[in-house]
Amino acid sequence: MSSYLGDYGGPVDQVAVRGIRGRGTHGVLAHEKRDGQEFSVDVVLHVPTLRAGSTDDLADAVDYSVVAQKAHAVLVGPSLDLVEAVAGRIAAEVMADPRLVAVDVTVHKPQAPVGVPFDDVTVTVRRTRDDVRADTPPEAPVRAVLALGANLGDPYATLHEAVLDLSVLDGVSVVEASPVVDSAPVGGPEQGRYLNAVVLVDTTLSPRALLHACQDVETAHGRAREVRWGPRTLDVDVVTYGDLRLDAHELGLPHPMAAGRRFVLLPWSMVDASAVLSEHGFTRPVAELLEDLLDDEEDVVVRTDLTLPFGLPPAT
Structure with missing residues (x-):
């Protein structure tokens, strides 16, 4: 029992x-x-x-x-x-x-x-x-938050193309893309810095179908899962799916590591100032979670020179 x-x-x-x-x-x-x-x-x-x-x-x-x-x-x-x-x-x-x-x-x-x-x-x-x-599709479109990252090849070109790829997926409508940030790698082997962004989408796909669609976009850009937390051509994670909380096979919602990642929270807060995230059963504003993290100005840097499709340039 x-x-x-x-x-x-x-x-x-x-x-x-x-x-x-x-x-x-x-x-x-x-x-x-x-x-x-x-x-x-x-x-x-x-x-x-x-x-x-x-x-x-x-x-x-x-x-x-x-x-x-x-x-x-x-x-x-x-x-x-x-x-x-x-x-x-x-x-x-x-x-x-x-x-x-x-x-x-x-x-x-x-x-x-x-x-x-x-x-x-x-x-x-x-x-x-x-x-x-x-595996259950929603009765009405659900707002989901996707986190993108890349540090191999031409990361900016990859993020740019990935947002366009997401926008043409069946059952996915891109609402807005965040400014691009440049971030230091977290964990894994020694590797170069990343470019990261957050994309807000409305979707009629089930949570797992959305995950698989994001993985298809990763694969189209040459993503290979050979080294845990290793360098990658493209990473597309589902951070939230409405207010759904899940612990399913291959899919945890909200993303279990999002609350501790400045390269997710910072661009997310810039694209949605009222965003909230559930962690350990408590819901807190993303901006507040961001304040709790060590602020190293070299850790995550906003790239004011880069803009993604469906996004506005960051304030300078």
Whole structure:
């Protein structure tokens, strides 16, 4: 039993349904899609059960027969290439119940074409409530804050082009770009200084879809993730997405390091004087967070000679 308290009250317990079986046509090989094979799945639900245990009422419990039916429908349903996709599809179907805090799904493929003697092939995925939120598009456009940085090649040209790339993304509308700042590297190996900026956008993409769109822009400019905090052609981080707070796979919101980064807070405060940021459960003005940081005039310098698309030149 976890000490976490679920949204529906009480500690989070586990309910498991194991060995759900079905014949499916999932796989990348032609004979797998033609002939099919047997699959099975184990589903572990992380859900508060205190109320159901007290009332003894099915209406207060997650109906595991429904969970089994959803899993079985995916197993025998339309063909998918990867077991990972099967597991992910089942997890998404099961997490449609808002009472669930998380789900673990293990798909077994004992007849997989491995080519050597073996007992089983399994893929296990976990999806949390925050993962669901990360993949849910907003009902109306949401204001998001993106932080850009570059220190390889021609950083200014890269930032200039990146803002234009962001502006033509489906579901993204650039509102305004901040002045450019020149900053010293933080952490990582010895490297050159960065040019940084903040871009305000309105988006109809889900948080994770926005992240992936930003990563596509990075990739288009030759971003390689080889050295942690190493030099880069382009970095595009999602700092905030409305007032959403998330701890999802590959995406934490607000960005967990933003409150301690002058090269983010300074240009952000210049493009939005009323900006606020949540940190450790407390919401504070960005300008106030900036004042808390050591002010080294060589650390972050405003480049009055550089202007980005959708931006105004900084005051001189």
